[in-house]
Amino acid sequence: MSLSSLVSIALLAMFVFWAVGAYNRLVRLKNTIANAFGQIDVQLKRRYDLIPNLVEAAKKYLQHEQYTLEAVIAARNQARSASDAVRSRPAKAEGIVALAAAEQALSGSLGHLFAVAEAYPELKADQTIRELSEELTSTENKVGFARQAYNDAVLDYNNAQGQFPALLVARLFGFAPSAMLQATESAVERQAVRIQML
Numbered sequence: 001m002s003l004s005s006l007v008s009i010a011l012l013a014m015f016v017f018w019a020v021g022a023y024n025r026l027v028r029l030k031n032t033i034a035n036a037f038g039q040i041d042v043q044l045k046r047r048y049d050l051i052p053n054l055v056e057a058a059k060k061y062l063q064h065e066q067y068t069l070e071a072v073i074a075a076r077n078q079a080r081s082a083s084d085a086v087r088s089r090p091a092k093a094e095g096i097v098a099l100a101a102a103e104q105a106l107s108g109s110l111g112h113l114f115a116v117a118e119a120y121p122e123l124k125a126d127q128t129i130r131e132l133s134e135e136l137t138s139t140e141n142k143v144g145f146a147r148q149a150y151n152d153a154v155l156d157y158n159n160a161q162g163q164f165p166a167l168l169v170a171r172l173f174g175f176a177p178s179a180m181l182q183a184t185e186s187a188v189e190r191q192a193v194r195i196q197m198l
Contacts, residue, residue, distance in 0.1 A: 022169040029157040030091050033178055036150035037090030040181070043143045044083050044103075050139065051076045051110070054132045058113070061123040068109075068116050075109040078102045091157070093179035100182050110136075147181050154178045 055069050062069060082102035086095040114133075117123050124130075158177050161170035169175075 018165075019169055022166045023173060026157070026161055026166070026170060026173075026175045029153070029160050030175070030178075032153045033091045033150065033157055036146070036153040037086065040143060040146040040150055041083060041087055043139055043146050044079070047136065047139045047143065048076055048080045048083075050132055050135055051106075054129070054136065055113075057126065057128045057132060058117065058123060061120050061126070062116065065116055068113055072106075072109045072113050075102070075106040079106040091154075091178040093177065096179040096181055151180045154180050 051072060055072055059069060079099070079102040082095070082099040086092070086099050089095060117129075160166055161175045161177065
């Protein structure tokens with residue numbers, strides 16, 4: 001064998017090893033996104049389970065606010081469906097965008113419920129309502145931390161799959177960019193939602 005053949009074989013072998021390494025890194029980073037979403041999913045499930053209890057406890061005080069209570073439950077169901085859809089493919093950008101929109105709608109309807117509840121002193125004084133509100137607040141904080149970990153994982157993945165020469169492997173094997181889980185989209189949505197009713 002000639003020297004040029006040996007060099008060619010060595011270069012080809014190095015390229016194959018590099019491509020396998022780049023592919024494996026992208027897979028690992030994509031799995032990190034799935035794990036990070038799993039942490040969000042645990043907190044979202046807890047939130048979704050708390051909301052019907054909150055609505056049920058508020059019903060006896062807010063009988064003529066049925067529309068508000070139904071809107072909260074509808075937004076919760078929509079957010080839960082979006083979360084279920086993302087669970088199987090947490091790195092897929094379209095699902096994350098839909099989940100973020102559903103979560104924003106849910107936060108808005110919860111904010112409206114708590115704003116309406118401010119007019120009812122007996123509702124604010126109810127022990128069950130206070131405990132559920134505290135649980136929701138705690139869960140919201142945990143969702144925020146989990147969202148940050150998810151977004152960090154997405155940033156690492158997007159950086160890895162978008163940089164040259166790993167970009168070649170990413171395009172070849174269909175590693176598409178993932179979407180960050182945005183908490184808010186507009187200045188109006190950035191206003192704090194008051195959750196505690198103490």
